[in-house]
Amino acid sequence: MEGDMKMRDLRAWLAAAVLLFLPLPALASGQAPVKREHVPGEAIIVVETGLPGKGLSAQQFGGMLSAAAANIASQAGGRSVGITSSIASVTGKNLVLVRSSEKTTEELLAELRKNPAVQSAAPNYRIRLSRTPNDPYYTGGQLWGMTAIKAPTAWDTSVGSKNVFAVVLDTGIKYDHPDLAANMGRDLEGNYGYDYHNGDLDPMDDNGHGTHVAGIIGAAGNNDAGVAGVNWAVSLLAVKVLDDEGSGDIYDLVSGLEYVTDQKRRGLNIRAANMSLGVWLDRSNANEAAAINAMSTACRAVSDQGVILAVASGNEYQDIDNPGGYFSNPDKMWEDYRGMLPYPAAFSHPNMITVSAINSSYRRPDFANYSPRYVHLAAPGQGIWSTYHNGGYEELNGTSMATPYVAGAAALLAAAFPSESAGQIRSRILGNVTKTSNLSGIVASGGYLNLDGAVKNEQTWDGGDGGGGCSATAAVPASLLLLLPLGLLLWKK
Amino acid sequence: MKSTVILFSVLFLISVLCFPLQAAEKAKPAESRVIQGEFLVLFPERQAVLVFEGKERAAATAVMLDMQAEYLKVRYGVSVENTFSAISETTGKGMFFVTCEKAKESVEIQEKLLGDMRADPFIEAVSPNEVRKMISVPVKPQ
Numbered sequence: 001m002e003g004d005m006k007m008r009d010l011r012a013w014l015a016a017a018v019l020l021f022l023p024l025p026a027l028a029s030g031q032a033p034v035k036r037e038h039v040p041g042e043a044i045i046v047v048e049t050g051l052p053g054k055g056l057s058a059q060q061f062g063g064m065l066s067a068a069a070a071n072i073a074s075q076a077g078g079r080s081v082g083i084t085s086s087i088a089s090v091t092g093k094n095l096v097l098v099r100s101s102e103k104t105t106e107e108l109l110a111e112l113r114k115n116p117a118v119q120s121a122a123p124n125y126r127i128r129l130s131r132t133p134n135d136p137y138y139t140g141g142q143l144w145g146m147t148a149i150k151a152p153t154a155w156d157t158s159v160g161s162k163n164v165f166a167v168v169l170d171t172g173i174k175y176d177h178p179d180l181a182a183n184m185g186r187d188l189e190g191n192y193g194y195d196y197h198n199g200d201l202d203p204m205d206d207n208g209h210g211t212h213v214a215g216i217i218g219a220a221g222n223n224d225a226g227v228a229g230v231n232w233a234v235s236l237l238a239v240k241v242l243d244d245e246g247s248g249d250i251y252d253l254v255s256g257l258e259y260v261t262d263q264k265r266r267g268l269n270i271r272a273a274n275m276s277l278g279v280w281l282d283r284s285n286a287n288e289a290a291a292i293n294a295m296s297t298a299c300r301a302v303s304d305q306g307v308i309l310a311v312a313s314g315n316e317y318q319d320i321d322n323p324g325g326y327f328s329n330p331d332k333m334w335e336d337y338r339g340m341l342p343y344p345a346a347f348s349h350p351n352m353i354t355v356s357a358i359n360s361s362y363r364r365p366d367f368a369n370y371s372p373r374y375v376h377l378a379a380p381g382q383g384i385w386s387t388y389h390n391g392g393y394e395e396l397n398g399t400s401m402a403t404p405y406v407a408g409a410a411a412l413l414a415a416a417f418p419s420e421s422a423g424q425i426r427s428r429i430l431g432n433v434t435k436t437s438n439l440s441g442i443v444a445s446g447g448y449l450n451l452d453g454a455v456k457n458e459q460t461w462d463g464g465d466g467g468g469g470c471s472a473t474a475a476v477p478a479s480l481l482l483l484l485p486l487g488l489l490l491w492k493k
Numbered sequence: 494m495k496s497t498v499i500l501f502s503v504l505f506l507i508s509v510l511c512f513p514l515q516a517a518e519k520a521k522p523a524e525s526r527v528i529q530g531e532f533l534v535l536f537p538e539r540q541a542v543l544v545f546e547g548k549e550r551a552a553a554t555a556v557m558l559d560m561q562a563e564y565l566k567v568r569y570g571v572s573v574e575n576t577f578s579a580i581s582e583t584t585g586k587g588m589f590f591v592t593c594e595k596a597k598e599s600v601e602i603q604e605k606l607l608g609d610m611r612a613d614p615f616i617e618a619v620s621p622n623e624v625r626k627m628i629s630v631p632v633k634p635q
Contacts, residue, residue, distance in 0.1 A: 171628070209628050246628035250620060251533060251590050253627075254577065262579035277627035286611065287527075290620035294533045294588065301583035315631045331631060367631035398630050 038123035041101060043108050046119040047072060047094045061085060069096040072118060076111035077103050097124065131155040133222040133232065137385050137393065143227060144360045145216075145380030149405055150434075150452035151230060154412065157455045159221060160231025161415035165263075166217050166407055167193070167273040167307075169256045170210030171246060172203040173238035174389045177211060179219045179226040185235025188268050193238035194259055196252040203238035207246055208389040210238065212396055213276050215387030216404035217411065226393055227386055230408025230451070231415070237263075237270070242277065250291050253277075257298035264305040271414035271422070273302060274407035275311045276400035280323075280340045296347055303349035306422040308410035312399040313356045313369040314342045320371035331367070346374050351422040353410075353429065357381025357402040358448050363438045368399050370442045377433050378448040379405035409451050416455060428454040530597030531622035532571070534610065536561050536587035543585040554582040561587040569593075569610060586617065 047068065052061040062085040069080035078100035088094040100108045105123050112121040130152040137143050146152065165185050175184045175192045184192055193203040205211045214236050221232025241256040242248040264270045281288040302309050313320065316329045316337065323337035345354045354375045357368035359382035364370060368381060381402030388394035406429065413425045420428075432454045433447030440446045453459070542553045558581055562573045575590040596603040603621070610619040 209630075242627055245626070247624055247626045249528060249622050249624045251531065251575075251622045254533060254580070254588070255575070255590075258577045258580050261583055265579050265582065279625045279627050287607075287621055287623075290533070290535075290611075290618040291623065293618040294535055294620050297535060297584050297586050297588060298577070298580050301580040304583050315629050331629070365631070396630055400628060400630070 037126040038105060039126065040105055041078075041099055041103060041108060042124035043078075043098045043105065043112055043121050044124050045072070045096050045098055045112055045121045047096055047117055048119055049088050049092055049094045051092045052089050058085070058089070061089060065094050068117075069094065069098075072096070072112070072115055073098045075115060076100070076108060078108055078111075093119070131159065133228040134224050135219075135221060135226055135228040136224075137227040142385045142395075145384055145405060146228065146230070148358070148360070148362065148380050149230075149409070149449045154451040154455045155221075155232070158412055158416035160218065160229075160233045160412050162233050162235050163269055163418075164231075164272075164411050164415045165235045165237055165268055165270040166231070166411040167237045167239055167260050167270055168210055168214050168217065168404075169239045169241050169253070169260070169273060169275050170205075170213055170277065171207035171242045171244070172205035172210045172240035172389075173214045173236060174205045174211040174387070174391065175203070175238060177215075177387050177389075177391055179223070179387050180211070180214055180236065182220045182223070183218045183229070183231070183234050183236050185237050187237055187263050188266055193240070194256075195240040196255045196259075197240050197243050197248065203240040205238070205240070205389040206244040207242070208394065209242075209246060209276070209396075209400065210240070211389045212384075212386045212394060213274055213400060213404045214238070215393075216384065216401060217272075217274060217408040219387050230405060231412050234408075234411050234415075246277075248277075250294060254294055254298045257302050260307060261298075261301045261305050264302075264307055270305075270307050271425070272308045272310065272407045272410035274404050275309065275344060276398075276403045278312055278314045278342045278345050280314075280316070280337055280342050282340045284339065292343055295343055296349075299344050299347050299352065300349045303351040303422075307351060308407070308422050308426055309344075309349070309352045310403045310407035310410065311344045311347075311352060311354050312403040313345050313354050313371070313375045315367045315398050315400070316342070316369055317367050318342075318369045320346065320369050320374050341374075342369060345369070348374075351426055353377070353406055353426060355379055355399060355403045355406050356443055357397075357399045358439070359383065362436055362448065364442055365397070367397070368402070372441055372444050375443045376430055377406070377443050377445045378402060378439055380448075405449055409449055409454060412451065413454055428457050431459045432457060526624045528622040528624065529600070529603055530593045530595075532591050532593070532607070532610070533620045533622060534565060534589045534591055534616060535618045535620075536615065537617040538585040539587075540585065542582075551582055554578060554585075557581070558587050558589075562589060564615070565589060565591055568613075569606060571606075590622075 065083050065085050069083050073080040078098045080096050081099045082097035084095040109121050112118050132152050191201050195203045217229055218231040218234035218236050219227045219229035221228035239256040239259055241252045260273050281292050283289050318337055325336045325338050327333045329335055356370050356375045356378040358378045359365050365382050379402035381399050382397045384401040385393055385395050410425055430445050432450050433445045434450040435447035542557055545553050558576050565571050571591040571593045573589050573591050577588040581587050596606050610616055
């Protein structure tokens with residue numbers, strides 16, 4: 001009995017909390033409140049009771065509350081099925097659950113609100129805990145990135161859809177991996193994708209990089225095995241443009257982008273493409289300028305077809321706006337980046353998103369290239385577990401791992417909001433980042449991916465269409481912050 | 494006197510150490526390898542194609558690509574190995590992958606062909622096909 005009462009108290013408190021706090025974000029954002037499920041024919045009411053008088057036993061006080069609640073409920077055409085005497089004994093307010101088998105929730109609420117003894121009446125909203133998958137790497141705590149991007153609460157709204165296609169342009173995908181096979185899609189010709197490196201229809205991964213990327217976008221979730229992707233369900237396509245060493249030629253890369261453009265143009269529902277690859281090029285060199293032009297045209301075609309193209313900022317330890325010379329990359333000290341830019345990261349087509357990385361302390365790792373001009377946001381990119389081409393799982397670092405979080409987010413948002421354009425989905429992603437001082441002035445949005453925020457979409461992105469043009473909003477506050485101490489100093493003087 | 498000698502010695506050492514860095518060709522990130530005789534050719538955007546939508550644009554693009562491919566064959570003697578029709582239809586820019594057998598065997602012919610096509614006012618850009626390392630996994634522990 002006491003247990004039942006505690007349960008009822010808890011239930012009532014949760015309902016009251018929902019009642020009190022639910023409308024706030026909606027009001028703050030000026031948007032219509034989200035429609036929540038409630039139990040039909042039930043209402044939670046708050047009745048002013050006053051505190052129990054001296055000499056009144058708990059049982060007597062409970063009896064009084066029950067009688068008053070029953071009276072109020074019957075006047076409204078319902079019956080009292082639960083009270084909260086413990087709460088009432090402390091607060092002087094009894095939270096009562098009223099149920100009616102004849103009236104709808106709206107009718108019951110209207111009747112209850114007529115009674116002056118009722119302070120407030122609300123539907124009995126259903127409350128669900130965030131959906132969490134049972135995949136061992138998730139339950140074991142290794143998939144810190146999913147928590148960082150607030151995926152569990154986003155999964156309440158959507159866990160992805162097989163109707164949405166996401167393309168991985170990389171070293172291929174191990175399409176028969178136990179954690180990926182269920183989420184492999186088929187293109188319009190019935191294939192898993194294409195291998196442009198070998199010129200055949202078998203895009204099997206011989207490096208591991210592409211399989212790792214694919215697992216972050218869409219390893220099968222809640223299947224009691226391995227890892228969970230951002231999408232528990234999605235249709236992955238593999239476009240192999242790189243060999244077993246991660247090298248590829250410009251022709252294969254452009255051919256891969258042609259494949260995406262062609263499949264999309266012919267009706268396949270490709271909503272996201274991932275390019276965890278890049279190369280530093282010098283625009284003043286005629287050959288390289290021409291290669292940039294060809295790649296840019298191909299990326300623009302994908303973007304113009306309404307596909308979100310997530311690209312990695314690269315792992316060369318560089319400030320892209322001011323790249324360094326020899327010794328600036330401790331992994332390759334002989335390389336000189338001055339006068340160069342990384343591509344495709346530096347392109348600024350409307351549906352492209354350039355991604356840097358954060359570690360589990362929500363800071364940019366040293367290796368992750370950055371720029372408030374060319375890089376839009378960050379995502380988890382260090383200590384990332386995902387599927388691997390040996391059929392198992394591997395932990396890798398890099399902006400290559402951060403990028404598929406964003407491509408995956410685009411695919412999940414497309415599943416949740418299928419009528420929205422690529423531009424709208426991009427705005428959801430960039431407008432709702434988790435801002436942090438660690439990334440202010442480092443990436444254009446000043447934050448890292450917030451999937452739940454993107455689903456709820458309480459903010460808007462006003463940072464422009466392209467990587468190259470998105471610096472203004474981030475750069476101005478950053479520069480003002482830098483000037484602030486100077487201003488204070490002068491003012492004091 | 495002694496300090497002057499030390500100063501000159503330091504200046505000499507600095508000049509010796511710095512000269513090779515200035516003279517040496519800039520070390521490029523992501524080592525590249527040009528594939529002789531293979532080129533990507535890009536024509537300028539044609540608004541006449543982009544004014545159409547749907548099947549009409551596809552038809553207009555096909556005509557444009559046929560004409561441009563023929564031009565490349567006749568004018569430069571190259572083989573059109575692939576036409577990027579989806580990219581061309583979306584952007585209005587004809588894009589081709591072409592090869593030249595003679596350029597595969599001779600750097601001089603490769604450079605001459607590249608120079609000639611780049612000087613062509615009907616062509617926007619020509620890139621030799623290059624293999625490049627495009628992915629990297631950072632090796633330094635953080």
